[in-house]
Each structure stands twice: as structure tokens, then as C-alpha cells.
Amino acid sequence: MNFSSKLIEKAVDAFATLPGIGRKTALRLVLHLLKQDKTVTEQFSTALVNMREGIRECTQCHNLADEDLCQICADTRRDHSMLCVVETIRDLMAIEDTGQYRGLYHLLGGIISPIEGIGPADLNIDSLVERVQTGAVKEVIMAISPTIEGETTVYYLAKKLQPTGVQLSSIARGVSFGGDLEYADEITLGRSIVARIPYGQ
Amino acid sequence: MNFSSKLIEKAVDAFATLPGIGRKTALRLVLHLLKQDKTVTEQFSTALVNMREGIRECTQCHNLADEDLCQICADTRRDHSMLCVVETIRDLMAIEDTGQYRGLYHLLGGIISPIEGIGPADLNIDSLVERVQTGAVKEVIMAISPTIEGETTVYYLAKKLQPTGVQLSSIARGVSFGGDLEYADEITLGRSIVARIPYGQ
Numbered sequence: 001m002n003f004s005s006k007l008i009e010k011a012v013d014a015f016a017t018l019p020g021i022g023r024k025t026a027l028r029l030v031l032h033l034l035k036q037d038k039t040v041t042e043q044f045s046t047a048l049v050n051m052r053e054g055i056r057e058c059t060q061c062h063n064l065a066d067e068d069l070c071q072i073c074a075d076t077r078r079d080h081s082m083l084c085v086v087e088t089i090r091d092l093m094a095i096e097d098t099g100q101y102r103g104l105y106h107l108l109g110g111i112i113s114p115i116e117g118i119g120p121a122d123l124n125i126d127s128l129v130e131r132v133q134t135g136a137v138k139e140v141i142m143a144i145s146p147t148i149e150g151e152t153t154v155y156y157l158a159k160k161l162q163p164t165g166v167q168l169s170s171i172a173r174g175v176s177f178g179g180d181l182e183y184a185d186e187i188t189l190g191r192s193i194v195a196r197i198p199y200g201q
Numbered sequence: 202m203n204f205s206s207k208l209i210e211k212a213v214d215a216f217a218t219l220p221g222i223g224r225k226t227a228l229r230l231v232l233h234l235l236k237q238d239k240t241v242t243e244q245f246s247t248a249l250v251n252m253r254e255g256i257r258e259c260t261q262c263h264n265l266a267d268e269d270l271c272q273i274c275a276d277t278r279r280d281h282s283m284l285c286v287v288e289t290i291r292d293l294m295a296i297e298d299t300g301q302y303r304g305l306y307h308l309l310g311g312i313i314s315p316i317e318g319i320g321p322a323d324l325n326i327d328s329l330v331e332r333v334q335t336g337a338v339k340e341v342i343m344a345i346s347p348t349i350e351g352e353t354t355v356y357y358l359a360k361k362l363q364p365t366g367v368q369l370s371s372i373a374r375g376v377s378f379g380g381d382l383e384y385a386d387e388i389t390l391g392r393s394i395v396a397r398i399p400y401g402q
Contacts, residue, residue, distance in 0.1 A: 004293075
């Protein structure tokens with residue numbers, strides 16, 4: 001594309017470095033900003049720079065944080081005796097969005113994956129064990145992907161945490177609500193029969 | 202979505218104001234920036250702010266420009282005796298991308314549309330007539346959408362420009378190259394027969 005302007009070209013290039021944004025979309029975004037007042041672009045840029053400069057990692061759970069502790073860890077109304085172990089921030093947000101969980105979290109930062117060269121030392125496992133060892137935590141809920149790597153990670157974590165005597169659990173697996181039985185995969189359907197729930201609960 | 206961070210929330214909100222970017226995509230873009238070095242976000246923001254602050258309108262053709270004249274108008278190797286009249290910058294870019302046109306442009310900034318309340322006075326028509334009246338322009342090519350509003354605009358421009366004696370032309374309409382005849386609309390197909398071209402040209 002020929003923009004006949006270096007300024008436009010650089011702005012399009014900037015947008016096009018973002019994932020999922022090609023040069024045509026980037027141009028559309030640039031032309032959109034040009035139609036708006038200058039202050040819109042300034043505020044947009046400031047929000048991004050402030051975010052990137054100011055964001056920290058929660059010293060307790062490794063979530064994104066504006067202060068030393070993230071909003072969740074700093075919230076005294078939440079149940080500090082429960083930890084939910086998740087792989088990523090997206091998983092944490094997905095659980096938060098359900099509004100069903102009022103405990104704290106612990107972000108692993110990934111799962112054990114020999115293929116990708118990710119071992120236990122690359123994940124936030126030591127800090128999890130330390131948190132549990134303080135004795136304030138009563139239950140650790142594993143909310144890890146039900147894949148081979150995920151199961152390996154859960155197995156590893158369980159071995160590390162069992163000596164502390166903490167109660168371990170895993171999020172329930174089964175057929176999706178609203179899901180058609182015939183479209184559920186065999187393993188999920190099989191396990192959902194084995195792990196059946198008494199009627200009325 | 203619950204971001205448990207005001208900084209993240211503001212950055213997501215900023216991206217989500219852009220057209221075609223929802224909050225899920227915005228979050229993906231923010232997390233992408235977080236994975237990169239801080240300088241990436243700084244350079245991104247700087248490119249946008251520089252663009253928005255520095256961009257001007259070409260004093261001659263109304264294209265986007267870094268200087269008083271846009272790169273096209275300032276290019277002495279181009280044919281300054283031809284003007285191609287387009288509605289928008291996107292149309293100009295589309296023609297530039299073909300690499301088939303080496304003249305100059307004139308951006309109308311839209312087309313005459315009584316429904317949208319756009320009259321001739323809202324478009325860059327006076328400056329077009331002035332450019333042509335200088336006598337340096339030999340041909341004006343109308344590259345306007347073949348819609349009712351477009352035809353009205355072309356008719357209006359023709360009446361304004363005819364007294365100058367400049368040669369007027371319109372881009373060719375017809376069946377697309379590679380297009381299947383059966384999928385061409387009736388009007389295009391009909392006109393393409395009337396405006397048939399002698400074989401071999």
C-alpha cells in the first residue's frame with residue numbers, strides 16, 4: 001500500500017505489529033483516529049503507556065497488579081483460605097467473570113511441557129508451596145486444562161502440596177450445560193458418567 | 202470482564218473505542234503489549250501521536266500530507282497535467298496501488314448526497330475548479346462511485362468544469378477481470394455491451 005505520507009505509514013506499521021491486525025485494518029484504525037479530535041489519540045496513547053509502565057506482578061499471586069498486591073489479593077472481603085491455581089491471566093479472568101468464586105488465585109504462568117521446554121522451575125510453583133505452608137490456606141483448587149500437560153502439572157503440584165496437609169480439589173469436568181450429549185467427546189462423556197452426581201444436588 | 206487492574210481496564214477501554222475491536226480483542230492486544238518490552242508500547246504510542254499531531258491536508262489536492270504539499274503533488278516526475286477526482290483517501294490509495302496512474306489527484310472529501318445533507322459547498326469543488334482554471338491541467342478523470350449520488354456529483358462537476366475547456370473522462374466500467382459473466386449485475390453487463398471495445402485494443 002502506498003500512503004503518500006511517512007507519518008501515516010509509520011502509524012499503520014505500528015498497528016499492523018499487533019496480533020490479528022493486518023495492514024488494511026491498520027489503515028482503517030488510523031483513518032478513524034484522524035477523523036477524531038487530537039485529544040482522542042493522545043488519551044489512547046497515554047492509556048497504553050501508563051498501563052505498560054505502571055503494571056506490576058502481584059507479589060502474592062502473580063496476577064497483574066497496579067500496586068504490590070493485586071485487587072483480588074488486597075480484597076479483605078474475599079476468602080483468603082481458598083486458592084485457585086490457574087495457568088494464565090485469561091483463565092483467572094474467565095473464572096472471575098462467572099462471579100461464582102470468592103477465594104484467591106495463584107497464577108502458574110503456564111503448565112509443565114517438556115516439548116516446549118517448560119519445567120517446574122519455570123513456573124510459579126515454589127511461591128505456591130510457600131503460600132500454602134504459611135497455614136492460612138485450607139483448600140487449593142486446581143483449575144488446569146484437562147490435557148496431558150495439564151494432568152502432569154496437577155500430579156506434580158499434588159505431590160508438592162500433599163505434605164502440607166492442605167485439601168486439594170479440581171474443578172468439575174463434565175458435559176457442558178446446554179450441550180448436546182451426542183456432541184460431547186467420549187472421554188468427557190465417560191468421565192461424566194463415572195463422576196455422576198446424585199439427583200437433586 | 203473483570204480485569205482486577207484499573208490500568209489494564211483503561212487500556213482495554215482505549216482499544217475497544219476503535220472500530221471493529223471488541224473488549225475480548227482489546228484484552229488480547231493489551232496482553233500482547235505486556236509480553237513485549239516497554240519500548241514497544243512507547244514506540245507504538247509515539248507513532249500514533251506523531252501521526253495525529255503532524256498530519257496535514259495537502260494545500261493542493263486535499264490528500265493527507267506530511268508537508269504543505271503531499272508526496273504525490275510534490276513529485277515532479279508525475280504528470281501534473283492530469284487530475285483524477287476521487288471521493289476519499291481510500292479511493293486514492295486503491296488507484297495508487299494499481300501502479301497504473303501517474304498523474305495527480307483531487308480529493309472531493311465525499312459526494313453530493315441530499316439525504317445525508319452533503320451539498321456541493323461541503324466538498325472540495327471550488328478548489329478543483331481553481332486548479333483547472335490555472336490552465337496547467339489538460340484532463341480531469343472522474344473516479345467516482347457509479348451510484349445515483351456519484352452520477353449526480355459527476356454531472357455537477359462536469360457543468361462546473363466544461364467552461365474551462367478541460368478534457369473530461371470517467372474511469373471505465375465493465376465486467377471485472379476474472380469475473381464470471383453470469384455473476385455480473387444486469388446494469389454492468391448491459392453497459393459493458395454498449396461500451397464494447399474493438400477487439401485487440
